[in-house]
Amino acid sequence: MTVFSFRPDRPALVHRLRAAGCVYAEDEAELLIAAADSAEALADLVERRVAGLPLEHVLGWAEFCGERIAVDPGVFVPRARTALLVDAAVAVTGPAAAVVDLCCGSGATTVALARRLAPRWLAAADVDPAAVACARRNLAPLAVPVFEGDLYDPLPVRWRGRLDLVLANGPYVPTAAVALMPAEARLHEAPVALDGGPDGLAVLRRVAEGAARWLAPGGHLVVEAGETQVDALRAALTAVGLHPAVVRDDDRDALAVTARRPG
Structure with missing residues (x-):
């Protein structure tokens, strides 16, 4: 032959x-x-x-926190800077934590949390059906459930007030700035994963409001945001009774905000 x-x-x-x-x-x-x-x-x-398709959509995968994550067409591509979100979450979360990853996209951050935290509960959720299907494929080997719905809405009610960590890489690009994003993101990722409303904080404010109810006393919310949004986001977190702190990583050009529920 x-x-x-x-x-x-x-x-x-x-x-x-x-x-x-x-x-x-x-x-x-x-x-x-x-x-x-x-x-x-x-x-x-x-x-x-x-x-013009994103490289990750062409290949069918993206590297994130040392893991190869499947990324389907139209699904938000995990960014390298979001590794700071995982680092910040690990730093504030104790052993055997109850964890929910909102706005999970492909499930990349959920996979990283599963590897680094060994939580007793771990679940993910997203409003985009394509993202949910992709995340379920990535998380099936870890037996992590992925819920489809708006933020906390699809979560079991019995979890309310019992979560040690809520992580959310929600959309935070102001609506007017979406048109200025690179075409790879603007044309090939779901708008719901990018558009954060007039000031970029519409979704994150709702995440904060829900966290005040769903976190256990002493639990933490961890989100990603832009540098110009820090003051407004800290004010929103404080207004719902959470205690915020800012984590920056200049090398990654990344910023995370943690917020603790007192108790």
Whole structure:
């Protein structure tokens, strides 16, 4: 039997990706080549990428906190900076915690929490059916349930007042700024995962209000936000009886806000 080897033209591929605006063309070329088992398959992947699809949607996965996370078309792609959210959550959460990850998207942060916290309860939720389906696929090996619905609405009522940690990577881009986002996000991720309302805090205010009821005394809420939103977000958290603190990571260009329910 004659075996024909698959020998892609790396320099030509890098040139085409760079011409399409891919900043990390060399790295992307290697990932695309690794994902293809034939010249035809590679050509299809490259065409989708140069057409503007996010690399993660083309590959079908994203790396997050050392884990390979499946990412379906249209689902929010986990950002590297969101690792700070996981770090901040781990820092404030004790052993055997009861944890819920709201606005879970692909379930990337939920997977990271499962690996690092070993919680006694862990569940995720999202309002977007496509995200829920993707998260269920990622979390099935960990036997973590994923609820479909608006924030706390789909959670079992018996959990109210008993959660040690609520994490939420909710949308916080102001509506007017969504149009200024990179096309990869603006055109290929669900608007519900990006648009945070007029000042970007519409969803996070509702997350805070719910946390005041769903957290156990001493429990924490951890969310991601933008630098210009810190004062308004801290005021919103304080108004519902939570005690906020800000965590920054300049290397990741990331900001997380933790808020403790006193008790």
